Amino acid sequence: MPESTYDVLIVGAGIAGSSLAHALSTLPRSKPLRIGLLERSLAEPDRIVGELLQPGGVSALRTLGLEPCLEGIDAIPVRGYCVVEDGKSVHIPYPGAHEGRSFHHGRFIMALRDAARRARGVEVVEATVTDLIEEEGRVVGVRAARKAGAEKEAFYANLVVIADGCFSNFRTAVMGSAGAKSTTSSHFVGAVLEDARLPIPNHGTVALIKGFGPVLLYQISERDTRMLVDVKTPLPSDLKAHILTNIVPQLPSALHLPIQIALDRDRIRRMPNSFLPPVEQGSKPGVILLGDSWNMRHPLTGGGMTVALNDVVMLRTLLGEVSNLTDADEMKRLLHQWHWARKPLSSTINILSVALYDLFGxxxxxxxxxxxxxxxxxxxxxxxxxxxxxxxxxxxxxxxxxxxxxxxxxxxxxxxxxxxxxxxxxxxxxxxxxxxxxxxxxxxxxxxxxxxxxxxxxxxxxxxxxxxxxxxxxxxxxxxxxxxxxxxxxxxxxxxxxxxxxxx
Structure with missing residues (x-):
């Protein structure tokens, strides 16, 4: 079986994984870390969420030296929100000069992956991880296949970081019985509108729909506007009819035709809205969960990427102070410190996301x-x-x-x-x-x-x-x-x- 060895091995080249790979490469060390970044598919992903980065996330991206990833992807400046109900609207601008960014998720991911690929000591590998490798209760690596049906390879590392997203295959293996259970109360049904005119340019729109969940709209490129319709479970059998009959009449009239065209042209896609509170890690040495594989909140507030990027900022600093990544006691102290340090931001966004959804829906x-x-x-x-x-x-x-x-x-x-x-x-x-x-x-x-x-x-x-x-x-x-x-x-x-x- 072929083998590779790294200092840090990251599973998942999404927002959190790609950012962490680049961040660790910039640590001031006499000998650069050797970092492996494994991703099942390096093709541009196509998702309906992860397209709005709040100002706090932009700030974290700047701290990581990754702000140029927002350039050249047709990203749109976001300066606040407009909340609409019963034909009335209220303007909610970001304070001061703060700005967020909205974009096509896949373009942003590809920019982050390119930054990671160019970083010192980082090797990006397209491979599907199937198993964790454990020795005496400690995770020492993973097994992965580069192609379907190919022989599995062993990838060893002093530290394994799992960042494989909301549908994580390894969450339970890492947390065991200590882990919390995710809950899903609704789905976002997504479509892309062309040349739609929002009530306030460069602002996200939150439409409060009586009898149903809220609708989010924000521009993700010069001509494209993302629409996300919250639909509670169980889902209607005919989503298109549900949107046209119950949702569209309550939206601003300027959006009716673009929505009709989008629903006729594209397939309707959906994504579960899950909540997963963070549980302190450290029970299984040698491995860390990061991003949505560990902690999720309702995407109504668009705070997921902000939490993930701030987690990377803190984790990079803490790992830079660790002399031996295989020291279980030292790593457990690090994880405890990280868990507490991230609380002010993560708890605020986690609680607000669900509380605001309960009110708006x-x-x-x-x-x-x-x-x-x-x-x-x-x-x-x-x-x-x-x-x-x-x-x-x-x-x-x-x-x-x-x-x-x-x-x-x-x-x-x-x-x-x-x-x-x-x-x-x-x-x-x-x-x-x-x-x-x-x-x-x-x-x-x-x-x-x-x-x-x-x-x-x-x-x-x-x-x-x-x-x-x-x-x-x-x-x-x-x-x-x-x-x-x-x-x-x-x-x-x-x-x-x-x-x-x-x-x-």
Whole structure:
């Protein structure tokens, strides 16, 4: 069996794998690392996600020296968002001069792979990895075949990094029983629109669709615009009919014809929207999970690449301080340090992605109240926009700031419910009438307000706990975890109430 030996072996040449290969090649060492980058297919990938890089991700790319990968791929500057509901829109710009980028996913991947291929000490190999090689409980390499039916080769390394994406074949083998289970609540159904006109140029559009999930639209090249339609499981038998009948009528009229043409011309593709909280690694020596193979969040906020690139920035720095990659104790300390260091950004984006999806894809009365309140919260502008978009874009990584704004939205939603005009229909066939609640309706609204606030806690609390419960896996830190579980939501509620009173 043919053999190859490396210092670091990376499985998967996607966003995380290619970036890490290049990043490790730049470590200041007397002897450059020998890095192997294995990828099943080096052809340009064609995916419907991974096409919007937030400003925080652009900053990480710049830190890694990979910002030139955004050039020459027809990437589009992104300066914020436009949220649309019922024909109304609210502008949510990135603060200051911050910009993101949107692009065809495959073109960006090819640029990253080219950068890795040119990097010092990196060897890119097209091969399908089939097995991990273990010796005495330690991963020492992988087996892979360069072509279908070809003899498997052994690739050995002091450290193996698994970055094979959301459908990872090795997640369970690495994490074992300690690993969390991914959950999928919906799918994104994607199409590319030609020459579509969005409400605000160079801004992503989030359309809130009553009775269904949100729709995302953003330009990915000079003429192409990506449309992602959220469809809850189980999926309709006829996706095209579902989009044309239920979704398109609620979108801006300028988009109707481009959508019709795109659906007639191209096959409809879909991608699961999965959530996988990160579990601290280190139980199996010699191997690390990176990117979506380890941690996933809902793609609504476009934060996946930002988290992955920031993980690479931190991992590169930490690995640069390790003298012996085969020292199990040293590597376990490194992984523990990495797990904590990445929390402010990863937890913020992970929690926000699912919480915002629950609000934007409101499927019950209480969530609908929160969605309306969220939209009106954005309409206030100022810090009611700057704070949330700074969290979403990776500019302000702070779970506590996120909790503050989330519960501010909850309290403000209750205020809106009492004081703003709400739609009322006297009968199923009657026309909607907008009216402010009467005083005699206040007792009912008071109890409804309690249910709305409880719904907000049910949305946010488990997400927060899914992140903080892995921070302290040892018995010595257990009391700290219990305290955090009890105290953080209380502090978030108090902060949200104070902020809302200031807003009002």
């Amino acid at each position: 409101a499927d019950d009365e209480q969530l609908a109240v929160l969605r309306t309140g969220c939209f009106k919260y954005f309409e206030r502008g100022g810090e009611c926009v700057n704070g949330p978009v700074s969290l979403l874009s990776g500019i302000a990584p702070s779970p506590m700031l996120l909790a503050n704004h989330f519960f501010s939205v909850a309290f403000y939603s209750i205020w809106v419910m009492f004081t703003h005009s709400l739609p009322v229909r006297s009968s199923p066939d009657a026309k909607l009438v907008y009216t402010v609640a009467r005083v005699d309706q206040y007792p009912f609204l008071f109890f409804k307000a309690i249910r709305v606030f409880w719904t907000a806690c049910v949305v946010f609390g488990p997400l927060l706990w899914s992140e903080i419960r892995w921070w302290a896996p040892t018995d010595t830190r257990r009391r700290n975890v219990v305290f955090a579980k009890a105290a953080l939501p209380v502090l978030a509620v108090m902060g949200g109430l104070v902020w809302t009173l200031r807003v009002l």
